[in-house]
Amino acid sequence: MSPHRLRPLSFLIVSLLMLAFSETSLSARTASRVSEFKLANGMQVVVVPDHRAPVVTHMVWYRVGAADEPRGTSGIAHFLEHLMFKSTDKIPMGEFSKIVSRLGGQDNAFTGHDATSYFQRIAKDRLGTVMEMEADRMVNLRLTEKEVLTERDVILEERRSRVENNPGAIFDEQMNAALFMNHAYGVPVIGWEHEIAKLSPQDALSFYKHFYAPNNAILVVTGDVTPEEVKPLAEASYGKIPSNPAVGPRSRATEPPQRAARRLEYKDPRAGKPSFHRYYVAPSYVTAEPGEAEALDILVKVLASGSTSRIYQRLVVKDKIASSASGYYSGSGKDYGKINLSAVAQDGQTLAAVEAGIDAVIAEVREKGVTDAELERAKSAYIAEYVYESDNQARLARRYGWELVVGRTVADADAWPDKIAKVTTADVQKAAQKHFDLRRSVTGYMLPEAPEGGGQQARQPATPSRS
């Protein structure tokens, strides 16, 4: 979920990059390229020029996601994202993407718990056209009963193929529902099936009319343009749309104190090898103390990211109780972050042994922290990824759009590498001591067994037979 962790990098490249940028502040390089302004109707605009090729990435972000849905209408944010590709008075039914394609561009959209975004990558001279099109569907969407109901079937089918046919996705839903006691992060973005099935054209329309407005949106344009070029285009398209005074600041139900370590066991014959999973609720970059989220990013990277990580080295390489192990910290949420650790049991090993192994690694890092070498390696990797990402139009647009949509700033995005560089081993150890708290966690076992229905389930994890 973090926009900062998108591709693996070799250490050679990292070292070269560190060499190249060690003299100046890393953040200064991108920051100087970013312009921000606001339209009279309240729409935020961010422009990041990049003149290497005559293309632009145009993104509109709405400050609304699945966690803003009225209770009982889960999936409506994602459903509306689909419906945005239907029709307006100007765009015939289902033509939006085809028009973008005929203009030589590509488009897509994304719905998360905290944001919904729409984007096109297109030749620079077509930017005005896609801005007109995006502004048009911000308020002029036509939703007929028939189209809405047909699309609902499409989404139910999408859920069946992406969730119901995927034991890992079903398991993840059950884990998140157990992890969050009160916050809507416990509800899947795509929605619960029985609630999707009841979504009405009226649900979609109310949601659309309330949340889709320029004062609830952020425009990000990266690529071969200048702020001076974007401004008149934005004013001529989005600028004509009145703001909606009904959209207030987001207010969501938050978690009560989590006081009891939770566990769950999911049995599914399609599950593959038995696997262990641990989710911890943690703060996000938005809600963490200064430096805390950065320390969590480093902590979980050292512990669980890739084959050099401590958990991998201990469980897979040394003790041979797991055949794979990984983990990440998702710090991008508006309200909460999450630490995710998982491992697949080696044939003949139990999940209890895997769990004990991971808990031993966690106990060690809580007691002794990480080494200077681990800290530096993690920092270098993050900073290199950040620099690479800064060379990618779409990723830059995503970086700034995401930061703004969850309530952070362009300056926050730009300061990230410097803040990562300042993390100390003491910060990492403190984060481990504070956030590896089983009371705020769910431990899950996924087992390739028939669900027992009304039957009794063994309390002890099953020992897989040797294959």
Next chain:
Amino acid sequence: MSPHRLRPLSFLIVSLLMLAFSETSLSARTASRVSEFKLANGMQVVVVPDHRAPVVTHMVWYRVGAADEPRGTSGIAHFLEHLMFKSTDKIPMGEFSKIVSRLGGQDNAFTGHDATSYFQRIAKDRLGTVMEMEADRMVNLRLTEKEVLTERDVILEERRSRVENNPGAIFDEQMNAALFMNHAYGVPVIGWEHEIAKLSPQDALSFYKHFYAPNNAILVVTGDVTPEEVKPLAEASYGKIPSNPAVGPRSRATEPPQRAARRLEYKDPRAGKPSFHRYYVAPSYVTAEPGEAEALDILVKVLASGSTSRIYQRLVVKDKIASSASGYYSGSGKDYGKINLSAVAQDGQTLAAVEAGIDAVIAEVREKGVTDAELERAKSAYIAEYVYESDNQARLARRYGWELVVGRTVADADAWPDKIAKVTTADVQKAAQKHFDLRRSVTGYMLPEAPEGGGQQARQPATPSRS
């Protein structure tokens, strides 16, 4: 929670009662006393005459409870119940109960997930007065900022004393939050502390103005009155209040498929002896198949109610691994019911042993069902309780009010003993096979240990040392 299970009875009394009522339908006796009518504004009225003493019980039930609260404002239903005792134009601040008391009566109120009710027990000639008072506060409540904020502190203190000082209550909150993945039954009626602390006068007022209306209320009067006496009094008081067309039928988020058996462990030094708890989501009387809830009532009584129950006999008397054991089925919810089993470990015994013992008893009942003798004993006990309850004004008022408020009927309430009488051993076994499904359960251990905070917790239940 079921209104039908309120006091233990000796089998001698039961037998006498069975003798007395064996000739006629049990339900006919009470049913013939009940009158129902509706006021022009939609308010339902039920009158149950009982002329043995010149007193009446007057109850008003609102079709709103904690499970109807807007997300993030938990506790507002209960908060409003408190505020209803403040003032109106006619009732000075805090005088409501004092006036009832000066009239020689008693009053109180109750908030649950599905209902809020207000009641007075009073001399029959004062009925008109309390009806005027209750009708007055249905729509004329005065809520000043100062009074609301003062009362909020009272409720926070109530929560501290009832929940925070009670490990069992904290544990129960964590269990319910884990049991319900989507439905608001997972949120405590009193509210989460951090949400209560933010409740505003505006939250209370919006909730009040929306839900408190005659068309969303049920009046139940039991005691020394006739329907002919109640009707003009009701018309003169409640009848003058206009209905609120904005209150629609209740619609709540329901559960997605529960697919993973859940567990949790709560450690609290104040917890007393280690105890085992298992909650299962089940249907309620409202949502069950015909006869299913009655079978669940009998099943759980045989299994876990009292010292003659199977679990008690096995774990406490025979195997001596538990020092106490009990359980009940709560079938009164509008949307779901719950089976609750619990046991305290005998000194020197583990909770794992207790759990295995209980699961063995469950497995046995699933496989072999209950005996005819157990079935008959459970039926006799329920029917006797029902008959006793029918002699108690307040309980009768509660019985009919509850049934109507969750969407059932007077006829449903009256048919209950006959339906209980029809349950077969096959019905009970089928209920056990269907509803003792660990995937729809949470198993919890409460342990008298210091919470470990960021520390690791043992996966194995602690073995208590011998005392």
